[in-house]
Amino acid sequence: MKEIEQRLTENGVRPTAMRILIYKYMAESEVAIALTDIENAFAKADRTTLFRTLKTFEQKGVVHQIDDGTGVQKYALCETGCNCELEQDLHLHFHCNNCNETVCLTEHKIPNINLPEGYVAEDANLVLKGICEKCSAQ
Amino acid sequence: MKEIEQRLTENGVRPTAMRILIYKYMAESEVAIALTDIENAFAKADRTTLFRTLKTFEQKGVVHQIDDGTGVQKYALCETGCNCELEQDLHLHFHCNNCNETVCLTEHKIPNINLPEGYVAEDANLVLKGICEKCSAQ
DNA sequence: AATTGTAGTGCAACGGAAGTGCATTTATTG
DNA sequence: CAATAAATGCACTTCCGTTGCACTACAATT
Ligand SMILES: [Mn+2]
Ligand SMILES: [Mn+2]
Ligand SMILES: [Zn+2]
Ligand SMILES: [Zn+2]
Numbered sequence: 356m357k358e359i360e361q362r363l364t365e366n367g368v369r370p371t372a373m374r375i376l377i378y379k380y381m382a383e384s385e386v387a388i389a390l391t392d393i394e395n396a397f398a399k400a401d402r403t404t405l406f407r408t409l410k411t412f413e414q415k416g417v418v419h420q421i422d423d424g425t426g427v428q429k430y431a432l433c434e435t436g437c438n439c440e441l442e443q444d445l446h447l448h449f450h451c452n453n454c455n456e457t458v459c460l461t462e463h464k465i466p467n468i469n470l471p472e473g474y475v476a477e478d479a480n481l482v483l484k485g486i487c488e489k490c491s492a493q
Numbered sequence: 494m495k496e497i498e499q500r501l502t503e504n505g506v507r508p509t510a511m512r513i514l515i516y517k518y519m520a521e522s523e524v525a526i527a528l529t530d531i532e533n534a535f536a537k538a539d540r541t542t543l544f545r546t547l548k549t550f551e552q553k554g555v556v557h558q559i560d561d562g563t564g565v566q567k568y569a570l571c572e573t574g575c576n577c578e579l580e581q582d583l584h585l586h587f588h589c590n591n592c593n594e595t596v597c598l599t600e601h602k603i604p605n606i607n608l609p610e611g612y613v614a615e616d617a618n619l620v621l622k623g624i625c626e627k628c629s630a631q
Numbered sequence: 632a633a634t635t636g637t638a639g640t641g642c643a644a645c646g647g648a649a650g651t652g653c654a655t656t657t658a659t660t661g
Numbered sequence: 662c663a664a665t666a667a668a669t670g671c672a673c674t675t676c677c678g679t680t681g682c683a684c685t686a687c688a689a690t691t
Contacts, residue, residue: 369658371668390648401670406649408668424560424618426678427648449612466604468619473626474587480562481606481619488611509639509686528677539641544678546639564649565677 362435366415373400377408378417378432387421387429387448387457423450423457423482431459445479451487458487500573504553511538515546516555516570525559525567525586525595561588561595561620569597583617589625596625 359378360370368374380396381388393405409430412418419439421429438444445465450457465481497516498508506512518534519526531543547568550556557577559567576582583603588595603619 369667371658373669403650403671404669410650411668422560422562426564447606449608449614452615460609463606463608465619466606468585468601468604468621470587470601470621471598471626473629474621475624475629476587476621477590477623479619479621481603481617483606483608483612483614483617485615486613488609491611491613507638507687511640541642541679542640548679549639 363417366417368411368415368417373397373404374408374411377405378412381418381430381432385458387423387431387459389427389429391427421448421457421459422480423448424484425450425455425457429457434461445481447481447483449487450482450484451490452484453486453490456487457482501555504555506549506553506555511535511542512546512549515543516550519556519568519570523596525561525569525597527565527567529565559586559595559597560618561586562622563588563593563595567595572599583619585619585621587625588620588622589628590622591624591628594625595620 359375359382363370363374363378376397377393380393390402390406390409393409394402397405409418413420413430416433416437416439418430419433419437421431423429433439446459446461447463447465448457449460465479468476468479470476497513497520501508501512501516514535515531518531528540528544528547531547532540535543547556551558551568554571554575554577556568557571557575559569561567571577584597584599585601585603586595587598603617606614606617608614
């Protein structure tokens with residue numbers, strides 16, 4: 356609990372009750388989280404608050420956004436000390452076509468790509484799709 | 494004109510007037526196309542028709558869908574003989590943060606990635622974002 | 632050529648998800 | 662405590678993708 360408050364404060368996010376709950380919820384999840392997930396988990400709270408919490412978290416580097424190709428924005432907590440802005444720090448994501456869950460593969464960085472003359476890369480997104488660990492074990 | 498009809502027929506798509514026009518429009522474009530682009534280009538035609546044309550094209554392997562992270566689905570013609578379904582045939586895409594256009598880099602295949610035990614990849618999407626050739630030349 | 636069936640097109644409406652303006656509540660600080 | 666700033670809640674909007682159903686054009690069949 357205290358660690359969460361500290362983590363948020365460190366990142367310049369005021370640790371309100373709601374924010375701590377959302378952080379906790381995300382920390383306990385092994386998969387990337389969509390706004391609707393949080394909405395379902397905290398039915399009493401207003402969507403807007405949850406939405407803005409995610410945006411604040413993102414902006415302050417508490418979470419990173421994940422575009423897994425489903426058309427729904429997902430989010431996951433950043434590693435401590437991660438620097439999502441840096442191109443090197445970008446890891447790949449895996450989306451399971453079976454259970455529909457998306458996970459961070461933080462160990463797997465996006466390889467360097469040689470671009471044609473004139474192209475300057477600032478950011479990258481690599482998503483693999485297929486069958487996840489859990490689903491293939493069954 | 495005749496080539497377009499042939500191409501469509503080959504792929505099991507009946508070459509209606511509208512479809513030929515849309516194909517032509519996409520062939521003349523150097524960048525990936527969104528539904529709204531086509532909508533603007535063919536204001537007389539109905540959205541639904543254009544939408545379904547794209548879906549038909551996609552399903553029959555005439556175009557491939559591109560998720561460039563903007564939240565808007567884009568499409569581009571497939572290379573002749575391309576096999577989008579095959580994992581090896583997947584090329585990367587580049588989205589320009591300046592002009593907002595997305596291009597296929599068909600020469601640049603997505604590199605092979607070692608996944609952790611249990612994960613089976615069936616598909617992949619790699620998008621680089623930054624400044625494109627045209628924009629960096631100015 | 633008329634009939635029948637199928638595929639394509641148009642209109643209208645729906646639904647999910649992201650986002651915004653503004654009022655209200657809660658926290659901070661002097 | 663008053664004054665101020667930040668967070669939350671409600672209502673409403675926009676954008677995009679999608680679907681149901683009616684209508685039309687086309688192709689095959691008799
Ligand atoms: Mn991640
Ligand atoms: Mn492409
Ligand atoms: Zn799975
Ligand atoms: Zn550009």
